[in-house]
Amino acid sequence: MSRINFHIILILGLMSTVAHSMRFDLQSGATKCISDDIKSSAMTVGKYAVVNPNEGSSVPDSHKLTVRVTSPHGSNYHYGDHVESGNFAFTAAETGDYSACFWVSDHKPSTTVTIDFDWKTGVAAKDWSNVAKKGQIELMELELKKLYDTVSSIHDEMFYLREREEEMQQLNRSTNSKMAVFSGLSLFVCLSVAGLQLWHLKMFFARKKLL
């Protein structure tokens, strides 16, 4: 029985290390920022690494990058100085755009560094191997649990979209009413300015005894 458990844990352990990440190029001296819109109290996990140009030997100094992960209001969540790889994980305190900025120090012959970056939020960020270990859960049940979590997150997202759409409707309605008010006001301003003009010129000419 324990052998089977061990094998299940081994599978799950192997599964959790399968990482698919996106890559992008960075010129030396340039800064690239990638941002993600994260809701408050959502778990987020990120992993970055420099793709080694020469296999086998260590990453040269010119290819080391500086990373900074900031919240929408500017507070620092993670900082890595001249590292070749690293990771960060945090729970978002507020809803907004969190950005991860990468920077490679300037090098005389301008080099291009390829960075492997993986940023997961929400369902994908959850530590599934832990969940499986805790409950001694079978593989298929774990898959179904994942699906259930995905469905819940889809449901929550629909609520969020609905709220946003409602806000937008409010904004549009207010813009519409503002336009009506301002057009009416514009007509009033036009007529009153014309009236003032006429009255003032009449007074002026009367004073000048020309009328």
Add this chain to the structure above:
Amino acid sequence: MEKRKRFETAKIYVAYGFLLSLIDNGSVATALSITVTEFECVSEQVLHEGDTVSGNFVAIDHDIFWSSDHPGIDFTATAPGGSIVSSLKGTSGDKFKFKAQKSGIYKFCFRNPASTPETVSFYIHVGHIPNEHDLAKDEHMDPLNIKIAELREALEAITTEQKFLKARDARHRYTNVSTNKRVIYFTLAEYLVFAGASALQVLYIRNLFSKSVAYNRV
């Protein structure tokens, strides 16, 4: 006895290796924003040939208040061999979907023809469904796993669509806020210009009748 035990263990690990590659649930989905000044590329790895790569992108116009509508973003998806798999020109946001003919690293590039930098919010998902061929290869695999994989892919399709809608909503929000601001500022500017023009008119007429200029000219 010892050799047989080691062989058994090795067999198990090979079986798990197979199982692992078959249960692999496709790639992690990325829903990120990147600022495109001129040309930006993002690469994703596609592990199995026959995988469906789907995604979308939306250009979020930050500077819509002062500048006219952005001409759009050009998008190209390139296969590992160099051939272009998908290409969209001059859109402010669109979806794409294609079946990967070979595995490897696929490149997704955004080009910004205008001079102002643009923020592009994109989402790429690589979906893998184990097929009958994989099923035949390994008897540990349950036909139920295929159904589960199909279900997962359907849910991912919904999630992809949601991310697209969310990005479009964000873009819409910018447009609406800018319209609101425009209504207020331009109307107030219009009033000021109007009042100023009529004041200038009055001053000019007064000037025509002033004693310093020829009095009886009019």
